[in-house]
Amino acid sequence: MKIQTKVKLNSSNEMPMLALGVWQSGELTKQAVLTALKNGYRHIDTAAAYGNEEAVGEAIKESGIAREDLFITTKLWNEDVRQGKTEEALKSSLKKLGLDYVDLYLIHWPAKGYVDAYLEMEKLMQAGYIKNIGVSNFKKHHLEHLLAHVHIIPAVDQMEFNPQMQDEELYQFCKENGIVLEAWSPLGSGACLKIPAIISIAEKYRKSPAQIILRWLLQKGIVILPKSVHEERIIENAHLFDFKLQEEDMETMNSLNQNLRTGPDPDNFHF
Numbered sequence: 419m420k421i422q423t424k425v426k427l428n429s430s431n432e433m434p435m436l437a438l439g440v441w442q443s444g445e446l447t448k449q450a451v452l453t454a455l456k457n458g459y460r461h462i463d464t465a466a467a468y469g470n471e472e473a474v475g476e477a478i479k480e481s482g483i484a485r486e487d488l489f490i491t492t493k494l495w496n497e498d499v500r501q502g503k504t505e506e507a508l509k510s511s512l513k514k515l516g517l518d519y520v521d522l523y524l525i526h527w528p529a530k531g532y533v534d535a536y537l538e539m540e541k542l543m544q545a546g547y548i549k550n551i552g553v554s555n556f557k558k559h560h561l562e563h564l565l566a567h568v569h570i571i572p573a574v575d576q577m578e579f580n581p582q583m584q585d586e587e588l589y590q591f592c593k594e595n596g597i598v599l600e601a602w603s604p605l606g607s608g609a610c611l612k613i614p615a616i617i618s619i620a621e622k623y624r625k626s627p628a629q630i631i632l633r634w635l636l637q638k639g640i641v642i643l644p645k646s647v648h649e650e651r652i653i654e655n656a657h658l659f660d661f662k663l664q665e666e667d668m669e670t671m672n673s674l675n676q677n678l679r680t681g682p683d684p685d686n687f688h689f
């Protein structure tokens with residue numbers, strides 16, 4: 419089963435379009451990552467703030483998969499952005515992960531000081547600790563501000579994006595600027611699985627609602643990071659390449675937006 423469609427980043431590096439998300443995977447993180455890797459996933463998305471970089475690192479080591487065949491993302495936490503501790507934070511993440519570089523390092527939220535943090539990340543990339551740099555939870559106006567002050571265009575922006583939360587302005591801006599959009603909470607933390615229109619499309623293709631949502635995102639060119647700690651779901655979420663949504667169904671999915679966030683608004687977060 420092919421599950422490794424890749425997207426070319428503006429750095430010219432390639433990134434697998436399907437990743438396992440591990441936010442809130444807790445004690446089950448190591449097992450979930452091992453299950454994903456066993457089933458063909460090669461991209462894992464973690465963050466310093468998730469508190470599970472060690473578990474991800476243990477799974478990577480135990481999997482025996484060659485480092486160059488993996489794509490590992492982690493993120494710089496807000497307090498480290500505010501305190502100008504980018505280098506320290508990255509080195510701490512690398513140590514926990516047991517790696518000497520990450521494939522993608524993201525600024526987790528647009529916390530005060532993000533331009534300076536990003537400039538520091540540019541240097542750390544040149545020093546070989548990071549292959550690609552990007553941001554997370556940046557709206558269009560945050561990206562515009564960043565682009566005006568930095569040298570390297572972010573490779574990705576990772577944002578909450580699912581059928582009920584579609585930031586069309588950001589989607590277009592990323593497309594126009596060669597920034598790959600990544601969807602966190604692609605299933606709306608599970609809430610989107612109950613939307614009747616999605617259930618009915620799922621019946622038409624004999625797929626699950628999760629597979630319909632993930633396939634819709636892939637066809638839009640958006641990278642997906644579904645989180646699950648259950649083997650059958652981890653496998654299900656990767657079986658997306660033996661069918662294609664027709665244009666009318668893509669349009670139905672596009673029409674489900676309600677600007678309904680499950681997470682905080684990047685213009686108004688208090689952490």
Ligand code: A2P
Binds near residue numbers: 605611647648651654
């Ligand atoms: P679990 O980890 O218990 O399997 P999102 O990635 O949008 O945040 O959604 C994650 C939530 O959706 C988690 O609660 C996860 O539960 C659940 N989930 C993930 N994949 C599936 C699936 N294929 N079917 C049903 N629920 C899923």
